[in-house]
Amino acid sequence: MNKALNRRSVLKLAGGILATAPFVQAARFAQASSGMGGPNFDAEVLPARRPFGRAIHGNLVVREQPSSTAKAVRQLSFNEVVAVLGQVDSGEAKAYNPIWYKLQDGYIHSGFVQPCDNVTNLAVPLAPSEAFWGEITVPLTEARSAADPNARLRYRYYYGCVFHVIASLADEQGTWWYQISDENAGNGFFARAEQIRRIDAGEFAPISPDVPTEAKRVEIDLAKQLVYAYEGDYQVFTARTATGMSGMRTTPGLHRVIKKTPSRHMTGGAGSGYYDLPGIAWCTYFTSSGIALHATYWHNDYGRPRSHGCVNLLPEDAKWLFRWATPPSPYDQRWTRPNGDSLPSTVKVF
Secondary structure (H helix, E strand, O other): OHHHHHHHHHHHHHOHHHHHHHHHHHHHHHHHHHOOOOOOOOOOOEOOOOOEEEEOOOOEEEEOOOOOOOOEEEEEOOOOEEEOOEEEEOOOOOOOOOEEEEEOOEEEEHHHEEEEOOOOOOOOOOOOOOOEEEEEOOOEEEEEOOOOOOOOEEEEEEOOOEEEEEEEEEOOOOOEEEEEEEOOOEEEEEEEHHHEEEOOHHHHOOOOOOOOHHHEEEEEEOOOOEEEEEEOOEEEEEEEOEOEOOOOOOOOEEEEOOEEEEEEEEEEOOHHHOEEEEEEEEEEEOOOOOOEEEEOOOOOOOOOOOEOOOEEEOHHHHHHHHHHOOOOOOOOOOOEOOOOOOOOOEEEEO
């Protein structure tokens, strides 16, 4: 019993419960102090999840107070990066996501601001035939058609995206670039090496490998927009999510993990609903139609359905589940599928 309790304590600290703790604390404070359940302009400013935020859409309004009715200060342009000084809960009782970020000159609603770091890394040239998984560590970087800052822009990659790096090249100025392999679009993508962190093989190591597969299950509560992980009767992980919208609802029922990949370039939809999203990280698929738990960088708006069917998560939450769910994923494999040795983890959607 002591061993189980100790493991659960570690898992809770490592997973989504810790990631959402500031939201829980802020909500309690706001509800206690706002009285009527309206905007609480005296809410405690808690530490921000990340020190920077990237505007995911244009014309996002910065307001004097953390409320949609407060006076507008200015607008953020698409991909504008701002310093985030903290976060507050507005106390608005009807808001599914009442979190606002405090900026130098006001407040911005968190839903369309991607939390991010701005970290550069030591650029290490690759040996022949060497490859690794890499993660973007800056708000955004440009992927070009050659190792040249003037080459054709192919994509913008965003914080938390994961890619398979297959080579390194230096340009005429001596700046190192990494070549990225995109299984859907080929190998003609080059990004600044210093903006990509090498993911260590240890980051793929299974979490709770001693727990039998039949004891591991993921539960997705569509009404509450929450994801849970259980080891037997013990809940070891909780995270907020955004599941499928009306008409694209995440399929209810009892499923099993069918495949996993550290990175996926997803495209689909049509017309105004078309999407082209490279580098989606930590994908754990559980239906043959392509529904997966995965990281999200095109919104930060968890707590309501808003996906095309997949289970959107913060990168750290998607990564935890990717490592915890069986089958385990070897570092040198792009795709992992269950074999005949054991059953994969169960995924219950309700």
